[in-house]
Amino acid sequence: MASLICTLQDHQDDVNWCSFSAALFATCSGDKTLRVYSALDFSELPFSPLTGHGYGVHCCCFSACGQFLVSCSTDATTVVWSTGTGDIEAVLEHPGRSPVRICALSPDSAHLVSGASDGTLALWDFPSKRLRRTGGVSDTTMVACSFSPCGQIFATGSTYGDLRLWDLDLNQLHAEKNAHDLGVSCCAFAPSILSGGQLVQFRLASCGQDSHLKIWAVNKFSSGAFKMQLLHTLTAQAAPVLCCSFSSDGQLLVSGSVDKSVTIYDANNAVLLHKLNHHERYVTACCFSSTSPLIATGSMDKSVHIWRLEDGAGRRGGKSFPEDSAQTQNEGSAPAGRTRLLVADWSEADVSAWLQEEGLAGLVDTFRANNMDGAELLRLTKETLASELGVESVGLRGKLLRKLEELKGELLGSGTPDEFLCPITRELMREPVIAADGYSYEREAIEGWIHTKNRSSPMTNLPLLTTLLTPNHTLKMAISRWKSSQ
Template identity: 70%
Template sequence: MLATCSADKTLRLYHTLDFSEVSYSPLSGHGYGVHCCCFSACGQYLASCSTDGSTIVWSTVTGEIEAVLEQPGRSPVRVCAFSPDSTHLVSGASDGTLALWNFPTKTLVRMGAVNETTIVACSFTPCGQMFMTGSTYGDLRLWDLNMNQLHTEKNTHDLGVTCCCFAPKILSGGDVLQFRLASCGQDSTLKIWTVSRSNQGSCKMHLIHSLTGQAAPVLSCAFSSDGQLLVSGSVDKTVTVYDASQGALLYTLNQHKRYVTACAFSPTAPLFATGSMDKTVNIWRVEDQCSSNESKHFPVETATSSCRARELPGHSRLLVSDWSEEDVGAWLCEEGLEVLGETFKANNIDGAELLRLTKETLCSELNIGSVGLRSKVLRKLEELRAGCVCTGAPDEFLCPITRELMVDPVIAADGYSYEREAIQSWIATKNRSSPMTNLPLQTTLLTPNRTLKMAIGRWKTSQ
């Protein structure tokens, strides 16, 4: 399977044989955007973490929620990672806290913290006895399972680390364990390190390569299953492929139209996936995992599959909230719900009203008695909200909390703009912390951002 997670609060799963979406996808359970997801070693479980302060464990067999792990402090959780044997799960949060969970029992084992920073990256060593974290402060820290900091490498990436990952194989054993680590950051570099630990417990990190093949912050990196290849994605919209041993650039891929935020190799097939803010996931096939002396012939297909949000014709060129009653009727017909056309028309359901529909209103106000029909409408509505409401909208027009187009933008004490209702709800439930910085808000006063509201209005008119 391939799993993706999104700011639209959902996860989606696909079969990697034909990249068809599994029947129970998408998975909905998080209250805010989902930052990270990862499979357990056996593939039977999927973990995901979110701005809502939780890490959810899902069954990949049924799509059901197996457990909800609440981050101590309820700070937004930015990253989660399984140990290679799936005995442990680590989650890192915006307030610098780390939670180590016993995965079989789904219980919290230990807590750790790095003060005044956000944990944004985490990876276990292939032996599973240690893990590395990276933060917005720019440091890499190696921890053992007792939450002891074994080594700290400061200032590894100017302006902050964005991702780190261990190669899946141990380089050497005996008296000194040695691993290969990749890290990337806001300084537009991808770095390859060796990390070693002696029997006496001393740890060292040595920089092998500093790769500058991308012209903007590098957001993600991943090793192939044999450790020979290293892939990275960047704000400059490119995907780069390197020979991990030599640090040689093998290929630059330019198919994405916006930031490349995630990349992952298949552990069993010559495939890797890249995800982007252009709302696509591209699947790439590595024809031959060539050695370094053949690197100039490195063959990679262009995207063999693209999992893109479905684009509706005609009326969907408008924001859904601007649809007329006729547009809603056309949408019902396209979705095979034409039986509800007269009901929706009689109740004057336009785009704005469509987005407000709930299970309760479908039953009590529209008198839709069929449970199956109500469920289908709700499922289609969720797809519509996720895929079409903000298609093409500039990022600065989207609320950082809901990732939806703002209607009543306000400026909070942290200097960021939010949808009024979303930030009011956040302040009421998150102890007056900033969603963006996790620092305390000095005041709960909200100032209308009229300039932004007018800009959004002009953009909507142009669409």
């Protein structure tokens, strides 16, 4: 479910782009301004609006740390703003003084690309704000650009209808001509990297004047060659699709269209989840928050809508169970609510009742004294039983561990979807994150793995290209919905 929680109506002209950082939210418009808001309550910051462009502002994006905001304009400049003060840090003039239609920062904010109406590209060293390379394609307008999650390549789209891949020397790696009939309008890389054998794969979404939203596999081979493969063509919108964006975990894809609609898809399965119709004119901008289940959409109706994706779970710490559940039962019998809960959600009373049922009543006082709930129970090892809980009896420790393994086995055999289980611990994930190998893990488990296994993938045994972990909000919501149904 997607619910509208806020509408911003501060711009005086079309909203052309919107972008989140961890703490801020920015929009830009044909009215020559950018507006900056708190991402917590969407109150506008004191120094907003930002004025400095001479013509309409087409695009804006935050640096990785959120310290800077970058914007580009028909005035042929790309401007770098301080998000602390709203002051201009640098004005980058595009070579040839052509109107700049698109700008994008690499994930590490080392590089900035700007694309212009004459088809030129400018690659800037962002820390020094110096021009490194120029290139591009003649007789077209660059309107789309996105960096891959590794930051070593980027994709561009133009009004000619092509998608092209470039390296940081502006060498063209691949050209997918006629990707969209009548022209590309936007493109966006998913944040995950899939690797295995001799292949590294990225996912790229693109949309265009043909009313299609497409998902591509971008394959890099060990030889250094690149190839693009069309995976899905999504046709839920009846008019040109103007914008698209992946969620921070790569599981969801949002798009906006001339038909005034916003669509939200399951990006992996190409399934339409929601279609929203609250804007009065073309939807020109869309993006996900990286820290919360929020989507922003901007329109030619001069408004920006903020949507919250609901996970359907109960309000009690993400758990869903009735008020007469485990915490309100007598400890001497099996609580009626416990059978409907996953072990990780058991209360201390549930754990005590389970110990008694399994003939381990002698451990009840020890577990109570140490506030052992279900999550702590699942983490128990032979070492923690002896050193932290002081269980000296070898036989008692052995019996408890055997019963605990049986309990975990029951969890696996109870119909728990395998994708909800961490590949490392084989336990239900509570804080799933996506690693550079494209797989999801429990955060604590993969962080420990990376620390001790020299950055190899637990699934492929190949080196992880980065140790960056991205919260998998979509999987977390799916797990929450599944738990509430049990």
